[in-house]
Amino acid sequence: MLTSPEALIAILGMALVTFAIKAGGLLLANRLPSDGFAAAWLRHIPGAVLAALVAPALVTGSPAEVIAAAATGLVFITSRNLFAAMAAGVATVYLARLLLAG
Amino acid sequence: MSTLVAPYRFADQFYAGARACIPVCISVAAYGVVWGVLARGAGLSLFEVILMSGLVFAGSAQFVALDLWSTTPSALPIGPLILAALIVNLRYLLLTATLRPLFRPDQQWKGAVMMGIVSDETWAMTVGEMARGRGSIAFLLGGGIFAYVVWMAMTVTGHVLGSAIDDPSRYGLDFAFTATFLALLLGMWRGKGDLVPWIVAALAAIVSAKLVGGSWYILIGGIFGSLAGALAERRRHVD
Incomplete structure (x- = not known):
């Protein structure tokens, strides 16, 4: 069985609302003034969203995640290399989970 | 183009x-x-x-x-x-x-x-x-x-x-x-001006992740943090 009309409608509907939101953010931002409070607000969104993405994972994670986050931060601050920081984080979380579970 | x-x-x-x-x-x-x-x-x-x-x-x-x-x-x-x-x-x-x-x-x-x-x-x-x-x-x-x-x-x-x-x-x-x-x-990180929005975003995200669940914490943390950053910036300009 390939699919059903119901599944097709559901997937197309999901695709449509997802695209509308993604396009809508850019179009709405174009309506905002390019200086003053609105501009300052837009400028602070990236840092705030990234902080919001990361914070709960670190607080609710096990000690392994916290140690790995520290390793990630340390490697990034010393090397300014994103890939190295990511690799250090993944390697540390892998080892820490092994050691802490054992 | x-x-x-x-x-x-x-x-x-x-x-x-x-x-x-x-x-x-x-x-x-x-x-x-x-x-x-x-x-x-x-x-x-x-x-x-x-x-x-x-x-x-x-x-x-x-x-x-x-x-x-x-x-x-x-x-x-x-x-x-x-x-x-x-x-x-x-x-x-x-x-x-x-x-x-x-x-x-x-x-x-x-x-x-x-x-x-x-x-x-x-x-x-x-x-x-x-x-x-x-x-x-x-x-x-x-x-x-x-x-x-x-x-x-x-x-x-x-x-x-x-x-x-x-x-x-x-x-x-x-x-x-x-x-x-x-x-x-x-x-x-661009300086101390980032401290307020990041901390507010992180706290708002942690609290909403606990209370609401789902992926709301990204939106809630992002909105609170960025507004806090813009407000703090305006306050500094006024002072």
Whole structure:
């Protein structure tokens, strides 16, 4: 069985609302003034969203995640290399989970 | 059009965007495999996996859809599936709004069409690049298309191979997402002005992750943090 009309409608509907939101953010931002409070607000969104993405994972994670986050931060601050920081984080979380579970 | 002025620069930026997204695409790949395996378990056909990954292209919304999915077509909750996608993806209003500086005022509709390729990961890489005074439409597209291909390939792989695949979290690959975003955040540090929005965003996200669940914490943390940053900035100017 390939699919059903119901599944097709559901997937197309999901695709449509997802695209509308993604396009809508850019179009709405174009309506905002390019200086003053609105501009300052837009400028602070990236840092705030990234902080919001990361914070709960670190607080609710096990000690392994916290140690790995520290390793990630340390490697990034010393090397300014994103890939190295990511690799250090993944390697540390892998080892820490092994050691802490054992 | 900028692409006609300097086509070679478009290609350079396109590849730079794709290259820059390699770290985040590792987590996209890991999540993709997991989603593919779970989608098979939820009863989605391979064709439905290709359709959903190809057309919806939003990891968190696709994960939520699996919880609601039904293999009996007449029992498929079409309305709730669409509503869930809408709610889970609301955060993209904030994300794509920040990409405004990439487009000239006359390019906004072209830009709106391109927003379909934006994901959390490529958005993060692009704003990281913009924070360093670089970043371009080509960079965004390079990363976006790379992530799209990886997501498509890995969700299909997950579905085809099913539970024969190891759980990526056994190798710590699930942490690639958090690690990359943490490094990107640190790279955005511009001075003490960032302290207030980041702390407010982190606290708001932690509290809402506990109370509300789902992916609301991204939107709530993002709104509170950025507003706090803008308010603090205005207060400094007044003083």
